[in-house]
Amino acid sequence: MAILKFLRNKLSQYMMKTNRLVLLRHGESEFNLENKFCGWHDAPLTENGEREACMVATPAIRQSQLDFDVVYTSVLDRSKKTADLILSNMNRAYVPVKADWRLCERHYGNLTGFKKREIANIYGEDQVQAWRRGYDDVPPAIDVENRYYYTIRNNPIFDDVPAGQFPLTESLGMCVDRVEPVWKEIKQEVLNGTRVLICVHGTVTRALVKHIECISKEAIQKVNIPNCIPRVYEFNMKTGDLLGGAINLGDPEYIKKKTAQVAAIGD
Numbered sequence: 001m002a003i004l005k006f007l008r009n010k011l012s013q014y015m016m017k018t019n020r021l022v023l024l025r026h027g028e029s030e031f032n033l034e035n036k037f038c039g040w041h042d043a044p045l046t047e048n049g050e051r052e053a054c055m056v057a058t059p060a061i062r063q064s065q066l067d068f069d070v071v072y073t074s075v076l077d078r079s080k081k082t083a084d085l086i087l088s089n090m091n092r093a094y095v096p097v098k099a100d101w102r103l104c105e106r107h108y109g110n111l112t113g114f115k116k117r118e119i120a121n122i123y124g125e126d127q128v129q130a131w132r133r134g135y136d137d138v139p140p141a142i143d144v145e146n147r148y149y150y151t152i153r154n155n156p157i158f159d160d161v162p163a164g165q166f167p168l169t170e171s172l173g174m175c176v177d178r179v180e181p182v183w184k185e186i187k188q189e190v191l192n193g194t195r196v197l198i199c200v201h202g203t204v205t206r207a208l209v210k211h212i213e214c215i216s217k218e219a220i221q222k223v224n225i226p227n228c229i230p231r232v233y234e235f236n237m238k239t240g241d242l243l244g245g246a247i248n249l250g251d252p253e254y255i256k257k258k259t260a261q262v263a264a265i266g267d
Contacts, residue, residue: 016236016238017193017236017237017238018234018235018236018237018243019190019191019193019194019195019234019235019237020066020195020232020233020234020235021186021190021196021198021212021232021233021234021235022061022066022068022196022197022198022230022231022232022233023198023200023205023208023209023212023230023231023232023233023246024057024082024086024197024198024199024200024205024228024229024230024231025199025200025201025202025205025225025226025227025228025229026045026049026053026078026079026081026082026199026200026201026227026228027045027046027048027049027050027051027052027053027057027078027081027082027085027227027228028045028046028048028049028052028227028228029043029044029045029046029049029078030043030044030045030046031043032046032049032227033046033048034115035115035116035117036113036114036115036116037108037111037112037113037114037116037119038105038108038112039105039106039107039108039109039111039112040076040104040105040107040112040152040158040167041112041113041148041151041152042076042077042078042151042152042155042157043077043078044077044078044081045077045078045081045082049078049082049227049228050081050085052227052228053081053082053085053086053089053228054085054086054089056228056229056250056254057082057086057228057229057230058085058086058089058090060229060230060249060250061086061090061230061249062090063249064230064232064249066195066230066232067090067092067195068087068092068095068195068196068197069095069194069195069196070095070096070097070098070189070194070195070196070197071083071087071095071096071097071098071196071197071198071199072097072098072100072103072182072186072196072197072198072199072200073097073098073099073100073103073198073199073200074099074100074101074103074104074105074200074201074204075099075100075101075104075157075158075160076104076105076157076201078201079099079103079199079200079201080097080099080199082199082228083097083197083199084097086197086199100182101157101158101160101161102178102179102181102182103179103182103198103200103201103204104201104204105200105201105202105203105204106170106171106172106174106175106201106203106204106207107142107167107168107169107170108131108139108169108170109138109139109140109141109142109168109169109170110139110140110141110142110143110146110169111131111139111140112142112146112148112152113146113147113148116128116132116265117265120265125265128265129265132265133172133221133222134171134172134221135171135172135173135217135218135220135221136171136172136173136217137171137172138169138170138171138174139169140169141168141169142168142169153166172203172206172207172220172221173217175203175204175207176207176210176211176220178207179204179207179208179211180211183208183211183212186198187235187240190235190237191235191237191240192237193237202225202262205225205231206220206223206225207220209223209225209231209246212233212242212246213242213245213246214242224259224260224262224263225259225262226255226258226259226261226262227258229248229249229250229255229258230248230249230250231246231247231248231249232246232247232248232249233246233247
């Protein structure tokens, strides 16, 4: 009986239908390069950010023989441009891209546009790290004196944001709540067999990691996501269960170095 049970389990595993999801943070933006809080400001990719999309993310995806039926991005240019470059370099420019405002980066409030070191010199490193990595720590709301206030509020890419839902600031936890409905929609597509790439932002990626991996508020605060490193998940299409953990594609030493840079406040 034990042998029959073992063989039955093995057969079940062999016949299990699975599907993979790829999660990716966009390439380096101008504000990443300048070490500034960016949030909902529509900062473009740098030349290096474009190179990361073409020479870091794309080869890792292709070497793992991954392909896509649809790509999800935010409405911000750095997210969409990264996705476009990856698809173009994969000869998959025909793959549809769905841009959703709910996948925009966390709104950093009145920190937007300031260098992280500059804010740390005013408020202290502990406070800045709490705003950056804490779950419920909310930065001061952006006000009209911030040079990016009207640039953000008047940007037509946000026209689909419902009245009353346009944020003035957000914590990580608020971002987790914002992305939950769209994540449920995406997961259902994955379980239906759609091959999905999600190309978004640092904090949004962390918010999605929390939903995907069902990790605690404390654990997600320690997660750091480097630019353009594909993060692969596999799901049981019948049960919806996550199979194993995340797999980061690429050179381990490169990933370790870039992850440490993201964690630090910097200069």
